[in-house]
Amino acid sequence: MTRVHDAGAEGDELAGVHRSHAAHQADLGELLGLKLTPYGKVGDYHNQHFRGLSARGTSVFVTLLDDADYWSRALRATPLAEWAGIRTPGLLEHGHLHDDHWWLVHEWHEMQEFVPTARNIAKAGELLGLLHRTTSGMHLEPHFERHDLDEEIESRASALEALDPVAADRTRAARSKWGAIEEPDTVCLTHGDTHWRNFGIDRDGELLWYDWENATCGYPVLDFGKLIDHGLTAPAERDTFLRGYHRSAATIYPWPPAMRLVRLWCAAGVLVYSLARGLRDFAAHGYRVLAQLEGVT
Secondary structure (H helix, E strand, O other): OEEEEOOOOOOOHHHOHHHHHHHHHHHHHHHHOOEEEEOOOOOOOOEEEEEEEOOOOOEEEEEEEOOHHHHHHHHHHHHHHHHOOOOOOOEEEEEEEOOOEEEEEEEOOOEEEOOOOHHHHHHHHHHHHHHHHHHOOOOOOOOOOEOOHHHHHHHHHHHHOOOOHHHHHHHHHHHHOOOOOOOOOOOEEEOOOOOHHHEEEEOOOOEEEOOOOOOEEEOHHHHHHHHHHOOOOOHHHHHHHHHHHHHHOOOOOOOOOHHHHHHHHHHHHHHHHHHHHOOHHHHHHHHHHHHHHHOOO
């Protein structure tokens, strides 16, 4: 079901991000007929999350996005992930708010944060392998943008020019010293934002995987980009994750040469995102990975 709300004005940008979020929250709650409570950290992000409570006392999970591309990718990827056997909150409704925000309503699941125990790490790897194996070779390109690593790296380097021109030059220099990558025979659906914060644990101790807003059609190795430098840095955790992955999909380790490009793409993305929002700790992580890659020949 799609519902549209065009009334109301944007919150005054000069009043700050939190006031703008509160205005959107009120307008969206009125549209959906739900009492919305912020879920997670409020900040200058491309999405806002809420727990929605109906008059009957039932709950749903509501996401508000400021980019139609994120919204449309989630619309396409969520049902495909469910079809592939991935446990993910089902999509119930969607629509747009004003002229520049889009919303999604998903099933509510009582969840705890992902804890990286050996069992959970292996299960997360198994889910990623299941996604890649099940969607490998499907005719996805009419529905999902084909991910081109070189184009994406250059796009992020261009965005960095306004934030840190030196980092932009370093990113391009790192890419220029590596040759062309050997492309795999097939592509698959990639989640595009695979890290521990996008997994949850339900009351039965089972994993759910969510936030499909970055899903693309691309190489399986793309989904390892954020984990390899933040989540799978310890050899034991990496091996556990890969054992789970290999239960469902082909061996991907030792990493193919494309992994250095994936890591560079992720590092540049971290820098663009964090520098634009003043997230110094997160930016420091991006700079560390970039420095490591500058030493890779």
